[in-house]
Amino acid sequence: MTSKTLQLSDKRVAHYLEQGSGEPLVLIHGVGMQAHAWYPQIDDLSRDFRVIAVDMPGHGQSDALDTGAGLQQFVAWAIAFIEALDAGPVNLAGHSMGSLISAGVAATRPDLVKRVAVLNGVYRRTPEAREAVLQRAAELRSGTIDVETPLKRWFNAEEAQQVAAHKVESWLKSVDLAGYATAYTAFAKGDEVYADGWHSIACPALVLTGSDDPNSTPEMARQMAGAARNGRAVVLENERHMANLTAPEAVNRALRDWLQVEAQRAAQTESLKSEV
DSSP states (O other), X not given: OEEEEEEOTTSOEEEEEEEOOSSEXXXXXXXXXXXXXXXXXXXXXXXXXXXXXXXXXXXXXXOOOOTTOOHHHHHHHHHHHHHHHTOSSEEEEEETHHHHHHHXXXXXXXXXXXEEEEESOOOSOOHHHHHHHHHHHHHHHTTOOOOHHHHHHHOXXXXXXXXXXXXXXXXXXXXXXXXXXXXXXXXXXXXXXXGGGGGGOOSOEEEEEETTOSSSOHHHHHHHHHHSTTEEEEEETTOOTTHHHHSHHHHHHHHHHHHTHHHHHHHHHHHHHHHO
């Protein structure tokens, strides 16, 4: 894969990894991660698509946003990045915090999004769940980072999962703490910012999570998919929050199905025309 940078309209630099050719597929990772967190999807989907995995602001090699930036500013950043790519409407997929950003872009700039996919996303948290993430955000802003707790929550003891866990651990330990804190605070406060916007999303929308993800629950996935005009919920049994790493084959299949939705419909339409 090729490492590239783009200067955005606000002069900030966005770093991304690119591989493959064809329709553009933009991937936005979760808070504390980096573009490499999409490695199973980059390897597989780049055989048929131009895959672009971008470092979120303040993560990897991308410039940070201002301290105190909210989800709206992260969405504005994603819009600027897609516009700078100058590749036309893109297929846009996000994981966790990236899913909030992706849904925000789809709701506010439908002209930029051909399809949207939300992996392990959150939607209208309970007051108890919101308080828990707000507390973690406050800890990060104070300079405290707890790596072990999320690892135990996201992965089980199976050898295959522990391989992914070690990679995630290295990314969490290398992330810029200030950028992490800014993004996590936006994530903690962002579950309702674009929640009403799901009703306006008309493009094919995939909403995927794991049955054992306590924060991005199956019920949240079903609610988002049900609110969208053309939404589909997929729940992977026995999977947790990092499904794209722990169940890459299943996630890649779901993404490929989503990426072919309109193509299949177009082919069916042409077939009907020829029969007439």
